[in-house]
Amino acid sequence: MDCPQNARRLALSSNNLFFLLLLLSSNLLTLFISTTFYSPCSLQKPQLKLPTTTTPPSPPPPTPEKVSDVDSEEDTSSTNLPSEFIAFTSPQQLPLGFNKNFDSDEIFPPVGRPCTIFQDELRRYMNYEINGSCPDDELLSQKLLLRGCEPLPRRRCRPAAPKDYTEPYPLPDSLWTTPPDSSVVWTAYTCKNYSCLINRSRNQKGFDDCKDCFDLNGREKDRWTSKSDSDLDFSIDDVLNAVKPGTIRIGLDLGGGVATFAVRMRKRNITILTTSMNLNGPFNSFIASRGVVPLYLSISQRLPFFDNTLDIVHSMHVLSNWIPIKLLHFLIFDIYRVLRPGGLFWLDHFFCVGDQFEMEYKPLIESVGFNKVKWVVGRKLDRGPELNEMYLSALLEKPLKNSW
Numbered sequence: 001m002d003c004p005q006n007a008r009r010l011a012l013s014s015n016n017l018f019f020l021l022l023l024l025s026s027n028l029l030t031l032f033i034s035t036t037f038y039s040p041c042s043l044q045k046p047q048l049k050l051p052t053t054t055t056p057p058s059p060p061p062p063t064p065e066k067v068s069d070v071d072s073e074e075d076t077s078s079t080n081l082p083s084e085f086i087a088f089t090s091p092q093q094l095p096l097g098f099n100k101n102f103d104s105d106e107i108f109p110p111v112g113r114p115c116t117i118f119q120d121e122l123r124r125y126m127n128y129e130i131n132g133s134c135p136d137d138e139l140l141s142q143k144l145l146l147r148g149c150e151p152l153p154r155r156r157c158r159p160a161a162p163k164d165y166t167e168p169y170p171l172p173d174s175l176w177t178t179p180p181d182s183s184v185v186w187t188a189y190t191c192k193n194y195s196c197l198i199n200r201s202r203n204q205k206g207f208d209d210c211k212d213c214f215d216l217n218g219r220e221k222d223r224w225t226s227k228s229d230s231d232l233d234f235s236i237d238d239v240l241n242a243v244k245p246g247t248i249r250i251g252l253d254l255g256g257g258v259a260t261f262a263v264r265m266r267k268r269n270i271t272i273l274t275t276s277m278n279l280n281g282p283f284n285s286f287i288a289s290r291g292v293v294p295l296y297l298s299i300s301q302r303l304p305f306f307d308n309t310l311d312i313v314h315s316m317h318v319l320s321n322w323i324p325i326k327l328l329h330f331l332i333f334d335i336y337r338v339l340r341p342g343g344l345f346w347l348d349h350f351f352c353v354g355d356q357f358e359m360e361y362k363p364l365i366e367s368v369g370f371n372k373v374k375w376v377v378g379r380k381l382d383r384g385p386e387l388n389e390m391y392l393s394a395l396l397e398k399p400l401k402n403s404w
């Protein structure tokens with residue numbers, strides 16, 4: 001219930017706040033250095049103050065049975081659902097009949113439950129010619145997804161693609177080379193080429209998520225190497241040296257910007273998948289062009305891995321106090337779930353305001369069951385000490401024995 005409610009609240013908040021939340025929902029690599037933008041810590045308050053009493057009751061999402069029941073009487077909430085949405089989500093008979101694994105003879109293709117709350121957007125999203133070209137509507141799809149319509153419904157149309165697509169550079173050059181502009185559909189972004197994205201930290205005012213990330217010769221070059229003096233900046237080598245050599249092989253970087261973490265790990269023969277949104281930049285295309293795997297997944301979605309499987313989960317700047325605390329609680333447990341016993345959770349620069357840390361976040365993180373390998377709390381001073389902002393960088397280990 002909580003996710004739809006939160007999504008609903010997001011939808012009702014002012015445009016500005018929603019826009020900020022959009023910006024903050026992934027790839028927050030460079031947030032802390034942006035001085036023109038107020039910190040997500042300061043977003044906490046308006047977010048908490050959002051009136052719950054004025055929230056009109058949301059129409060209950062129709063049950064799949066109801067949706068499928070197109071011929072009989074429908075309630076008003078399902079009459080407005082687009083026919084392609086109904087076509088996709090309606091139960092479908094398994095052609096070979098009852099299946100023991102399913103324990104059923106039918107299948108209900110899934111979508112995020114809140115999809116049906118955002119009917120206007122959903123109608124536009126599902127409005128296309130079957131077997132034809134999809135609308136070029138990345139912003140609309142992403143907005144739906146971020147609000148909780150995740151997974152998005154599948155569509156029976158071909159997605160927008162560059163007219164003169166250029167193939168990626170071969171490995172290993174692709175890892176550190178700016179990809180061709182013609183590998184991207186630029187419609188959704190302010191910049192219309194990579195040169196503009198690379199320059200924007202110098203030339204453009206205002207906040208953009210991961211603003212300087214596309215410049216592979218800038219800050220990206222030194223991230224997670226041993227070049228920093230700050231105790232909060234662990235290097236990849238420090239982290240890997242904390243465990244038996246060779247035991248970290250596969251993992252996930254949550255909200256990993258342009259996937260420089262995955263690229264560095266690849267050098268060490270470690271396979272990392274990187275989740276990222278496309279917040280005013282073609283993050284997913286860029287990551288793929290570099291030659292590592294992007295996962296287009298928000299922080300709300302259950303991680304698509306089985307229990308006890310990954311060796312490492314890393315997350316920098318994304319897990320922070322902009323996330324509703326209950327959602328964060330579920331999320332950290334989901335990270336614990338997918339890590340194998342002995343697996344590492346590298347919580348890199350979690351940030352919040354001082355009191356929140358002691359009162360809420362520290363007990364929450366400690367309650368999940370990780371062992372602390374490293375735990376460094378530091379002041380975040382870029383916007384002035386009076387704001388009492390904090391960082392936590394932690395290396396946490398799922399217990400090898402008795403982790404259940």
Ligand SMILES: *[C@@H]1O[C@H](CO)[C@@H](O)[C@H](O)[C@H]1NC(C)=O
Binds near residue numbers: 130131
């Ligand atoms: C789309 O293609 C399928 C497969 O050929 C066909 O059965 C269907 O009628 C087509 N739908 C439309 C609306 O053209």
Ligand SMILES: *[C@@H]1O[C@H](CO)[C@@H](O)[C@H](O)[C@H]1NC(C)=O
Binds near residue numbers: 191192193195196
């Ligand atoms: C890139 O886009 C900017 C404007 O955003 C434009 O001024 C510039 O000429 C473009 N550069 C290339 C190489 O297309």
Ligand SMILES: *[C@@H]1O[C@H](CO)[C@@H](O)[C@H](O)[C@H]1NC(C)=O
Binds near residue numbers: 195196
């Ligand atoms: C980006 O900066 C470089 C060097 O400063 C310049 O040559 C290029 O034209 C700029 N590109 C855009 C799109 O502004």
Ligand SMILES: *[C@@H]1O[C@H](CO)[C@@H](O)[C@H](O)[C@H]1NC(C)=O
Binds near residue numbers: 267268269
């Ligand atoms: C990675 O794997 C390749 C091929 O198996 C091997 O040659 C190379 O030494 C490995 N690199 C590291 C850092 O282990």
